[in-house]
Amino acid sequence: MKVSYKIYNLPFKHPFVISKARKTHQPTFLVELDYFGIKGYGEAPAISYYDITVEKMAADLESKRTLVEKFSFTDPERYWHYLHHLFPENPFLVCALDMAGWDIFGKLKKKQLHQFWNLDTALTPLTDFTIGIATPELMIQKIKEQPWPIYKIKVGFENDIETIELLRKETDAVFRVDANEAWDIETAMMKIPLLKKLGVELVEQPLAKDNWEGMKLLFEKSALPILADESCVKESDVEKCLHHFHGVNIKLTKCSGITPARRMIEKAKSLGMKVMVGCMNESSIGTAAIAQLAPMLDFVDMDGTLLLNEDIAEGVHFNYGKIIYNELPGLGVQVIA
Numbered sequence: 143m144k145v146s147y148k149i150y151n152l153p154f155k156h157p158f159v160i161s162k163a164r165k166t167h168q169p170t171f172l173v174e175l176d177y178f179g180i181k182g183y184g185e186a187p188a189i190s191y192y193d194i195t196v197e198k199m200a201a202d203l204e205s206k207r208t209l210v211e212k213f214s215f216t217d218p219e220r221y222w223h224y225l226h227h228l229f230p231e232n233p234f235l236v237c238a239l240d241m242a243g244w245d246i247f248g249k250l251k252k253k254q255l256h257q258f259w260n261l262d263t264a265l266t267p268l269t270d271f272t273i274g275i276a277t278p279e280l281m282i283q284k285i286k287e288q289p290w291p292i293y294k295i296k297v298g299f300e301n302d303i304e305t306i307e308l309l310r311k312e313t314d315a316v317f318r319v320d321a322n323e324a325w326d327i328e329t330a331m332m333k334i335p336l337l338k339k340l341g342v343e344l345v346e347q348p349l350a351k352d353n354w355e356g357m358k359l360l361f362e363k364s365a366l367p368i369l370a371d372e373s374c375v376k377e378s379d380v381e382k383c384l385h386h387f388h389g390v391n392i393k394l395t396k397c398s399g400i401t402p403a404r405r406m407i408e409k410a411k412s413l414g415m416k417v418m419v420g421c422m423n424e425s426s427i428g429t430a431a432i433a434q435l436a437p438m439l440d441f442v443d444m445d446g447t448l449l450l451n452e453d454i455a456e457g458v459h460f461n462y463g464k465i466i467y468n469e470l471p472g473l474g475v476q477v478i479a
């Protein structure tokens with residue numbers, strides 16, 4: 143196994159703004175594994191909230207490059223286990239390498255991963271399209287630029303309910319809202335019934351990630367389903383979210399890859415919880431990885447490539463929210479950058 147990597151800084155079409163951050167570009171870390179001429183690709187975007195930069199991913203990989211390369215690759219689950227212990231403090235890097243391992247494995251089997259797992263793509267949910275925080279006029283413009291059946295709308299700002307009301311006048315699409323921890327319990331209890339009247343389907347991470355007491359109360363009282371995001375990072379968090387959230391939003395980068403994400407999906411389903419896999423503004427590489435898991439999900443948020451103004455690969459496409467798969471094996475991607 144030979145490993146190489148590249149670092150990119152991909153521009154957004156519009157500044158990406160949530161309740162606690164604003165960015166115009168998405169730094170991302172691309173890895174390539176070469177296994178006897180078969181190349182696999184994986185990706186991890188850098189997220190400042192989790193204090194893991196592309197530079198840290200590169201430094202950690204260089205520090206243990208020989209150990210990454212010497213592993214006798216037979217299947218990606220064993221490789222993930224090895225990487226997980228090799229980089230215990232860097233799940234982002236593990237994610238990228240795990241993704242690349244699965245890409246190689248699918249190419250060896252001459253199948254896309256969802257085919258190898260016997261998943262039915264007819265069951266795949268539509269992806270939403272994210273409307274980041276901006277002026278009401280710009281948020282309306284974004285909707286007009288990208289007609290879509292489901293929008294995830296970022297909230298957690300002054301007059302957010304009034305803005306949702308204005309957006310509702312523009313479209314009959316399904317709305318989901320994501321507060322990114324911005325509300326307190328009183329604000330959430332007041333706003334969620336109003337959101338239900340506006341046709342909102344669910345609310346993502348309304349309270350601070352460690353406000354478990356508040357989430358338990360909100361879980362019991364909420365007029366809408368509540369999904370965990372920042373409160374659900376690693377595998378052990380899934381069971382912790384039970385009776386505090388109605389579902390979980392799993393991010394491949396945060397949980398350290400496809401391998402643990404599959405286990406988290408199965409665990410959440412066994413507990414009767416709804417499951418979403420979300421993106422962190424990945425290119426087509428990370429987006430294609432999510433697509434392989436999509437038939438297992440209740441909801442999917444994989445619009446990163448639609449929000450970016452540049453891409454580093456070709457793979458999954460969309461038709462009004464519907465995932466369009468290609469015939470390439472592995473993740474189903476071709477790197478173009």
